[in-house]
Amino acid sequence: MRDRTLQVLNWILSRIVPVTEREPLLGDLTEEYELRASEGSPSTARQWYLRQVCASVASLLWIRLTSIAWISTTAVALLAYIAVGVVELIVNEVTSSVSANAAYNPLGMLITFPMVVLIVYFAARLRRNAGLVLATLMLVSVTAMTLWGAESVPLWYRIAYFFAGPSATLVGSVLRRFRPTGEAR
Amino acid sequence: MKREDALGSLEHIVLLAVMRLGANAYGMTVRREIESATGRDISIGAVYATLIRLESKGFIRSHAGAPTAERGGRAKRYFRTTADGESALRTTHEIIVKLSAGLKGLHHT
Numbered sequence: 001m002r003d004r005t006l007q008v009l010n011w012i013l014s015r016i017v018p019v020t021e022r023e024p025l026l027g028d029l030t031e032e033y034e035l036r037a038s039e040g041s042p043s044t045a046r047q048w049y050l051r052q053v054c055a056s057v058a059s060l061l062w063i064r065l066t067s068i069a070w071i072s073t074t075a076v077a078l079l080a081y082i083a084v085g086v087v088e089l090i091v092n093e094v095t096s097s098v099s100a101n102a103a104y105n106p107l108g109m110l111i112t113f114p115m116v117v118l119i120v121y122f123a124a125r126l127r128r129n130a131g132l133v134l135a136t137l138m139l140v141s142v143t144a145m146t147l148w149g150a151e152s153v154p155l156w157y158r159i160a161y162f163f164a165g166p167s168a169t170l171v172g173s174v175l176r177r178f179r180p181t182g183e184a185r
Numbered sequence: 186m187k188r189e190d191a192l193g194s195l196e197h198i199v200l201l202a203v204m205r206l207g208a209n210a211y212g213m214t215v216r217r218e219i220e221s222a223t224g225r226d227i228s229i230g231a232v233y234a235t236l237i238r239l240e241s242k243g244f245i246r247s248h249a250g251a252p253t254a255e256r257g258g259r260a261k262r263y264f265r266t267t268a269d270g271e272s273a274l275r276t277t278h279e280i281i282v283k284l285s286a287g288l289k290g291l292h293h294t
Contacts, residue, residue, distance in 0.1 A: 052230075
């Protein structure tokens with residue numbers, strides 16, 4: 001393999017591979033490349049090397065991302081946060097067709113609560129600390145809504161909303177701990 | 186069997202290759218062992234991703250070897266199966282044997 005090509009391919013791989021795997025993985029590729037070049041033709045070995053680099057990118061990126069715990073935990077928490085938002089929208093839509101004053105209806109909050117618990121339970125199954133991150137996200141958004149939200153929102157609703165989200169994440173996280181088998185990731 | 190003890194198909198193949206290679210199991214030899222047994226040109230990235238997953242499950246452990254010239258002065262990382270890994274292999278093998286017993290078309294006559 002031309003030195004330049006080898007250097008470029010190795011540079012690409014070294015940007016993707018986690019630091020702990022960098023030396024052994026690049027060494028393995030180099031060793032097999034040398035073996036193939038000596039057994040067959042250098043051009044075939046070069047093509048094999050290029051194929052290996054291209055085919056390895058997705059797997060190596062996945063290792064890199066999942067090895068950084070806080071990124072995957074935050075990603076799971078953000079997905080759960082979006083899921084909670086979607087559930088709230090659907091519940092508001094359904095209750096608005098039933099009740100005239102649907103915007104501040106305790107029924108909507110009662111329906112949403114167990115669904116949030118369920119979402120947190122599954123999020124915490126994927127990443128143990130996702131519930132904690134989600135609770136923080138909810139507290140921040142509820143505080144912002146309470147401070148800068150519409151003044152027409154009743155006080156009882158603001159207070160209830162302030163406690164409902166974090167309480168649901170707490171219940172979901174506690175339920176996750178009672179899972180019969182398995183270690184938390 | 187706990188869910189975490191279950192082996193995926195690639196995990197199963199990689200773990201078997203590591204066990205077959207014994208003291209000479211490292212990334213390149215594992216990849217070549219799988220390639221010669223399955224005919225699949227498996228990527229080194231997929232092999233490493235699986236080895237890391239197996240190590241995190243406690244089915245294999247690794248240690249660094251000495252750097253060599255044909256590897257551009259880079260060290261090898263050797264892998265060995267653990268008792269848990271061998272137990273997971275036995276369990277998976279028993280399941281396959283039970284499920285395939287008596288099935289026509291699976292066995293050569």
